[in-house]
Amino acid sequence: MALPTAQPAEVLRAWQKDDLYEKQLAGSLARLLPSQHASKATPASSILYKSFTTLKELQTLGEEYSGIVQVDESYHKLPTYCSRLTSILLSAFGENITRGILRHFERKVVQNASLKPEAQNTFLVILKAMNNIVPQVESIHRALAYINGGPIQLGKTATGINYVHVRPAAAAYYAHLRLLGIVTLLHAFIACGQSVYQAKKHMEQMSQLPNEVDSSKSCVACLEEIVQPCVLQCGHFFCMQCCYGALETCALCRTPFTKNTVIPLMNYIPGS
Known part of the structure; x- marks a missing residue:
């Protein structure tokens, strides 16, 4: 017998609890680390917290509080070790990896002498716009999770992880959460539109300058x-x-x- 799919509000409540505990752990780690390495406390706390829970096939404190369990795409089995590890790494480093890839392409464009100056300028501006849009991708995914259900973290969705209830939950669907999702989605789209507009404006300004970087x-x-x-x-x-x-x-x-x-x-x- 298949367990019922977790409701969006239960998933959100679990994520909020886990996020609170991870921030508290990050604060403690930051006090132990040298000041120049304090920024590494946040991803380190996320990996430590999930390594002792999710990676060991245990519920996180937030999941236990909400009565939900991670499952794979079949909704009958726990996620594989590889899926859980990949989701943890993506949640901790996904944004940094994406920005690193974009910076790599920027360097390649700058160093590519075969590109015409106009094409070089255009590619650089597009990559800069994509870099500005990166944080909004997570916001869009979170908004869709509020509306349609599913995990809050993009890393879990990418690895096919979802949630089911293991104890009775309220049957009502939370209309205010759907409204929050719509508002979050609109805000993310507006932010993306502003980034694209700024990139287009920058391209127009660059077209009036000498055609070289x-x-x-x-x-x-x-x-x-x-x-x-x-x-x-x-x-x-x-x-x-x-x-x-x-x-x-x-x-x-x-x-x-x-x-x-x-x-x-x-x-x-x-x-x-």
Whole structure:
């Protein structure tokens, strides 16, 4: 006899509980780690929490609270070890992996001398728009889960994991949750539309400039006009925010650099 599919509100309640416990664990880990590694506490806490529950074929605290259990696509068996492990890794690192892939393609476009300047500029702007849309993909998936049911995490959907009830639950469908899903979906689509509009606007601006990516006038890392210019040891110019941000190698020649080797140019005007 097949168990009933978990209702969206029960799945949401379980996810909220688990998210709360993971954040508490992340806070404790952040206090133990050096300050430069504190950002790693969040994915580490997610992996630790799920490794001692989901990976061992046990309910998480949130799932136990809501009375739901993970199942595979047949709704008769527990998910395989491979499916559970993949869903955990996707939930913890999926967004970072996607952004890393997009950055890889950006570097390939910049380094590809066979591309025409117009095509190069177009590809860079499109990749930047896709990078801005990445967070909205998860919001769209969450909204669809509110409306149609299913797991909140995109990683579980990608690996075919779903939920069933193991104890009686309220039969009523939560209309307010469906409304929340519609509102979340509209908000995500609006945010995606804004990203596409900004990309299109940027393309129009670039079409009025010389048909090349000029690293002395525009920052190749963020594709914006250089603000507070800095020069690296390799001689390429970037924004100060990019140099002291996530950038660890030159976006043009891939030369590694450290933050203490970045030279701010206080009286330099890009393109002069």
